[in-house]
Amino acid sequence: MRITPKLLQKAVDQQILSAGQAEQLRLFLEHEQPGPHFDFTHVLYYLGGLLAISAMTLFMTLGWETFGGWGILTLSLIYAAAGIALLHRFRNRGYAIPAALCGAFVVALTPLAVYGLQQGLGLWPDDDSPYRDYHRWIRWHWLYMELATLAVGAIMLWRYRYPFMILPVAVTLWYLTMDLAVMLTGGDYDWELRKLVSLYTGLLMIGLAVWVDIRSRFSGDYAFWLYLFGVIAFWGGLSLQHSDSELAKLGYFSINLLMIGVGVVLMRRVFVVFGVLGSLGYLGYLAAHVFKDSWLFPISLTLIGLLVIYLGILWQKHEHHLSQRLRNRLPQALRELLENRHG
Numbered sequence: 001m002r003i004t005p006k007l008l009q010k011a012v013d014q015q016i017l018s019a020g021q022a023e024q025l026r027l028f029l030e031h032e033q034p035g036p037h038f039d040f041t042h043v044l045y046y047l048g049g050l051l052a053i054s055a056m057t058l059f060m061t062l063g064w065e066t067f068g069g070w071g072i073l074t075l076s077l078i079y080a081a082a083g084i085a086l087l088h089r090f091r092n093r094g095y096a097i098p099a100a101l102c103g104a105f106v107v108a109l110t111p112l113a114v115y116g117l118q119q120g121l122g123l124w125p126d127d128d129s130p131y132r133d134y135h136r137w138i139r140w141h142w143l144y145m146e147l148a149t150l151a152v153g154a155i156m157l158w159r160y161r162y163p164f165m166i167l168p169v170a171v172t173l174w175y176l177t178m179d180l181a182v183m184l185t186g187g188d189y190d191w192e193l194r195k196l197v198s199l200y201t202g203l204l205m206i207g208l209a210v211w212v213d214i215r216s217r218f219s220g221d222y223a224f225w226l227y228l229f230g231v232i233a234f235w236g237g238l239s240l241q242h243s244d245s246e247l248a249k250l251g252y253f254s255i256n257l258l259m260i261g262v263g264v265v266l267m268r269r270v271f272v273v274f275g276v277l278g279s280l281g282y283l284g285y286l287a288a289h290v291f292k293d294s295w296l297f298p299i300s301l302t303l304i305g306l307l308v309i310y311l312g313i314l315w316q317k318h319e320h321h322l323s324q325r326l327r328n329r330l331p332q333a334l335r336e337l338l339e340n341r342h343g
Helices: 005-013 019-032 040-055 062-092 096-120 131-135 140-160 163-184 191-215 224-239 246-266 269-290 296-317 319-328 332-342
Strands: none
Touching: 005 019, 040 096, 062 096, 062 131, 096 131, 096 140, 096 163, 140 163, 163 191, 163 224, 191 224, 191 332, 224 246, 224 269, 246 269, 269 296, 319 332
16 A cells, blocks of 8 residues: 555544654655656656667667767767766766666667677678667577677666666567577577467566565565566467367466466566456457357356456455465465565
8 A cells, every 4th residue: 555645644634643743754655665656757757768768779770870880889888878877876866766767778778789899890690680670570690689788787787776677688588588599490480489489488587577576575676577578478479379279268268367366466467467358358259259149148247247346345355364364375485575565
């Protein structure tokens, strides 16, 4: 539960706290929990930071090719130096989010710098694949750029410890597994293989996210972006699988229900969101194909929906007792994670 100024004011109105105590408590909570909130200031922070990162990654134009390899490397290093200087400036003034965005910007610059270095040394393959294709196509020779990005990301995280810097690392891990598949299969990378690679990559990233989450349970949320891209990769690869078996489709529905359960236990909404999408997709398939002429199917779904609402009411009444019983069955490290991260 988030303690808002409105709640503090209610406590003052009911004479639970004095006005001075409420203000002291607000300042204490802001210092202890300086994480991002959905307000206009933070929207501007993230909008500006993501625009800067996108400009040097997703929206890079062919115009930079005119600078040549050494020119691209030099400009990348200048940008990186400016990013680190701004990071230190914001950090010293207590602006954690702008500092984290500058750190992520430096990590995201790494592929461009390595691309310029390879071109300058004459090591870039002569196959007409400019840097802007790095975020569009899957090719084995992106590997050096990806490995360097992971190395720089690890150093930046070790030095500055801002959870947002996991974002470019998580994206790079996703890219790396797909490009490794191309290399290991000799360049033969069909659509079916893409789906399988995405599926298993997602599972590995989710496992890594759980490990990172447990290891960092007493500090910041370093697992958020790993969970996000892991679930997207896993769910996307799973949902694109094709089967004519009704049993396999039921299995897909069951996996999505399991994702909802995992999201509730771990307090990670990304599992719930994609689990709900997958479940609704399966029910839509049943309505459109299996029971398309049945008048009973919509009635049954309505009754099931009402039953789920009733279960929600029962859960709300006994939430504390049931949650405690469920948590007591979890490993100690996972219990500590939930208690420290989510209360």
